[in-house]
Amino acid sequence: MTTSAIQPIPQQSSLSDYVQQMLSTGIISGELAPGELLTVPTLAGKFGVSATPVREAMLGLARRGFVESVRNKGFRVTSVSDEELSHIVQVRLWLEPPAMYELAADFPEARAAELRTLADEIVAGAAGGDLVAYLQSDHAFHMALTRLLGNHTLAEMVADLRSRTRLVGLASMIKTQRLQDSAAEHVELLDFLAAGDQEGARDLMAKHIHHTLGWWSGKPEDAVE
Known part of the structure; x- marks a missing residue:
């Protein structure tokens, strides 16, 4: 099992939170494939920590539906069916594009530099093939935009839907033009928002x-309706 999501842990206030974050990134991106068996001793060795924070992290991932316990063996990475993924995407389409339409009407210029930095980090992650940096910056960027609308319920719903989304084809896109094109859309979205282009922001989202x-998800774009 080799993945950029499993690395020795730097000095952190919570080891279990760090392990959970890294493993969830690997699962979302497809580096840790559906059906893959993860064991606490093996992960503890790879992360360079004791078994306790790893076990806590795995239990947290199990509560979130990322893994399931396998008796006397460890934890298996769960899968999200095509139907379930389609349903998640449909709900996101009902929420996020209209949200960007509204945000473009009253975009706070004072936050532009901060958001531009996040967009640039996404682009850099894609160019360097760093999926951890790419996904972490991507999450921070989209959640920062959503929170600007001041609707905590919307932000919580979007965060939940994003956490349940699997991007199992992302790992195969490392250092490809498609990943860089996807990353560039964040910069383009920010340009639409800053310009007050509501239709452009909605459609790009x-x-x-x-x-x-x-x-x-590892499928050609012309297969998406």
Whole structure:
């Protein structure tokens, strides 16, 4: 089992939180494939920590539906069916593009530099083939945009839907033009928002989410309706 999501842990306030974050990134991106068996001793050795924080992390992932316990063996990475993924994407399309439409009407310029930095980090992650950096910056960028609307319920729903989305084709896109094109859409979205282009922001957000059923799931984009 080799993945960029499993690395020795730097000095952190919570080892279990770090392990859970790294493993969830690996599962979402497809580096840790559905059906793969993960064991606490093996992971503890790879992360360079004791078994306790790893076990806590695995139990947290199990509660979130990322893994399931396998008696006397460890934890197996769960899968998300095509139907379930399609349903998640549909709900995201109902929520996120209209949200970007609203945000473009009253985009706070004071936050532009901060968001531009996150967008640039996404682009750098894609160019360097660093999926951990790419996904972490991607999550921070989209959640920061969503929170700007001031609707905590919306932010919580989007965060939950994003956490349940699997991008199992993402690992195969490392250092490809498709991944760089996907990353560049974050910069383009920010340009639309800053310009007050509501239709442009809404339509690009819809296109971006549709990658979940196309490129990011390992399928050609022309297969996405």
